[in-house]
Every structure is written in C-alpha cells, then in structure tokens.
Amino acid sequence: MRRRVLRWLRRTGIALVVVVLVVLSLAGLYLAWDDLAPVHVSTTVPGYTVDAAGVATHVEHWPAVHPSGQPPLVLVPGFAESTYVFSRLAPRLAADRDVYAYDVRGYGFTAHQEPYTLASDTDQLAGLLAALHLTRPIVVGHSLGAAIALSLALRDPGAVTGVVAANGDGTPYFGNDRTAAGGGGGVLRSLVTLPPLGPAVVTGVVRHRDPIRNLVASQCGPGCPTDDRAVDRWRAPFLAPGGVTALLAIGRQPLIGLTDDQERQVRVPTAVISSSEDTSFDHTQAVATAARLHTTLVADLPGARHLALLGEPDRFAAALRPQLTELASGVNPQR
Structure with a gap:
C-alpha cells in the first residue's frame, strides 16, 4: 500500500512538473510571437x-x-x-x-x-x-x-x-x-506576475479590445465610452515598450x-x-x-x-x- 502511495505521489509530481514546464514554454513562445507581431494602436495622446x-x-x-x-x-x-x-x-x-x-x-x-x-x-x-x-x-x-x-x-x-x-x-x-x-507582495502573486507567465497573460489581455472593454464597462457603467477609440486609449500605455513590465513590477508589491x-x-x-x-x-x-x-x-x-x-x-x-x-x-x- 505504501509503495502504491509513493508511486502515485511520484507520478503526480512528475505530471505537475511537466504541466508547469509546458505552461511556461507556451508563455515564452507567446511572448516571442508577440515580439514578432506586436499590436499597434493609432491613438492621439494630448499633452x-x-x-x-x-x-x-x-x-x-x-x-x-x-x-x-x-x-x-x-x-x-x-x-x-x-x-x-x-x-x-x-x-x-x-x-x-x-x-x-x-x-x-x-x-x-x-x-x-x-x-x-x-x-x-x-x-x-x-x-x-x-x-x-x-x-x-x-x-x-x-x-x-x-x-x-x-x-x-x-x-x-x-x-x-x-x-x-x-x-x-x-x-x-x-x-x-x-x-x-491589501494586494501585492504575496508569494502567489509574485510567482504569477513573474516572467514569462505574468507578461504573457497581461499581454494576451491588452492585445485584444474586448477584455478591456468589458472591464471598463463593469467599473464605469452605461455612460462610459467603450468604442474602439476609447478602449485604445486604455490599451495604448500597456502596449508601449515597457508598459506590461512596469505594471507587473507594481503588482508584485x-x-x-x-x-x-x-x-x-x-x-x-x-x-x-x-x-x-x-x-x-x-x-x-x-x-x-x-x-x-x-x-x-x-x-x-x-x-x-x-x-x-x-x-x-x-x-x-x-x-x-x-x-x-x-x-x-x-x-x-x-x-
């Protein structure tokens, strides 16, 4: 019985390591693809x-x-x-x-x-x-x-x-x-925000308008602008070089x-x-x-x-x- 438990634990541990490695590899590949095909938004920023x-x-x-x-x-x-x-x-x-x-x-x-x-x-x-x-x-x-x-x-x-x-x-x-x-500083949050997983998740969100549109609408109400131009004003800073990295650095604290x-x-x-x-x-x-x-x-x-x-x-x-x-x-x- 003990041998079975140890064998099950060993297999489970190996499976978890494999899953983590696969996830990290996919995140790294996604970021590499993002570097090759970045999203560019055309938005005028006054000031x-x-x-x-x-x-x-x-x-x-x-x-x-x-x-x-x-x-x-x-x-x-x-x-x-x-x-x-x-x-x-x-x-x-x-x-x-x-x-x-x-x-x-x-x-x-x-x-x-x-x-x-x-x-x-x-x-x-x-x-x-x-x-x-x-x-x-x-x-x-x-x-x-x-x-x-x-x-x-x-x-x-x-x-x-x-x-x-x-x-x-x-x-x-x-x-x-x-x-x-409140927020930040925890071990789990620090791990989640570390490369390549954190940057891949946040990059995946800001590459697309709909997640940002839904988030803004939920916090803003029916009177908030959620057309593509308005959503791009939210996205543009994070799509600029260093934007995602800075957000994650702040989020780890x-x-x-x-x-x-x-x-x-x-x-x-x-x-x-x-x-x-x-x-x-x-x-x-x-x-x-x-x-x-x-x-x-x-x-x-x-x-x-x-x-x-x-x-x-x-x-x-x-x-x-x-x-x-x-x-x-x-x-x-x-x-």
Missing part, C-alpha cells in the same frame, strides 16, 4: 512631458475658460489609470480654473522608472508642482491616487490648498483591525498607501467623494475616511460606480464643485 523630480512625466492641461483666481486643480489617477480617466471631467472643471492631470510613474505615458513606492510617487507629485510653477493647488486623487495626494499633504501641508479623496481612501489596509496589507494613523495626522482641508455602487470604496468607507481626515465634506453619487468621473462626468463635477469652493475658503470643516 506634453515635464521633468518631475527626475521623472519624465506626461501632463495634460485644460486652461481656465473664465479665469477667476481659484486655485488650480491637479488630478492624480489611480492604479493602472492614465490622464485619460479625467478626459471628460477636466473640461467641465476648467470653466473657472486651470486643470492639470498627469500620469504617475510606471503608468500611462510617463517614464517606467522605479522604485514604485509611495515616497517616490510623492516626490514626483511635488516635483510636478515645482516644474509647472503651481502655487498651492487643490489635488484630487482618484482611487489609489488619493494616497499620493494625501501623502504630499502630510509631508508638506503648505504645498496644497486642499485634497479630495475620490473613490479611494488612500490606505492599503483592510479587515476589522485595518492592518492587513503591496498597494501604496497611508496608515489610518497617518491619515489622522493630515491637517490640510480635505473632502471625500464616493459612489454607491463602487465595490472598492462605498459610502460607509467614505464616512470612515472623512472621520479620520477630520472633515464633514462627504459626497456620494447614488447608483454610480468606481469610474463615475469618466462615465458620469456631469454628476461627478456637480458633486465636486461645492467641495472645491469649501476647500478654497481655507477653512477645514471639521467634525
């Missing part, structure tokens, strides 16, 4: 490049239609996002103030330049404000971008007039005790973010926006975030999803404008 703390950073600028002396806005995209996520919202906010958006290092059309850490991302944002000669803007961080915006506010309160955490609380911690790091205690130490005026159908950041989480940030400025968009700023830009802008007015007043509405 320009500036040096932000040593990082070649892609920036878009929407000048104020009717300048009013209001603080400029700087928009920070979240995980795997680019300036495109603000493309419908920014023109609506530029009615009375200058609006800027940029690609965080490793994403979009900014340099794929490590290290991909919160400290480095904060350096980039501070460098961007210096490069653009912006004095105390209001920074709106979407999703994980909220972590970068709040990190700068914590590090240098005088650099910003206020911060809006939109569809994200700026922390990577979950669970009842708020100490479990824990999510960037502040701790709850660090958020409680933020003393600049803040505001929070959530969407009721956002599975990653709902109204309950928004209220908890506002409590840590000592603010009463909380807005919720009923029926909206994570990418409401792209799918429902009019509603999002209508919720954001009163918050911007309050933040510009210089008084932090505290509980």
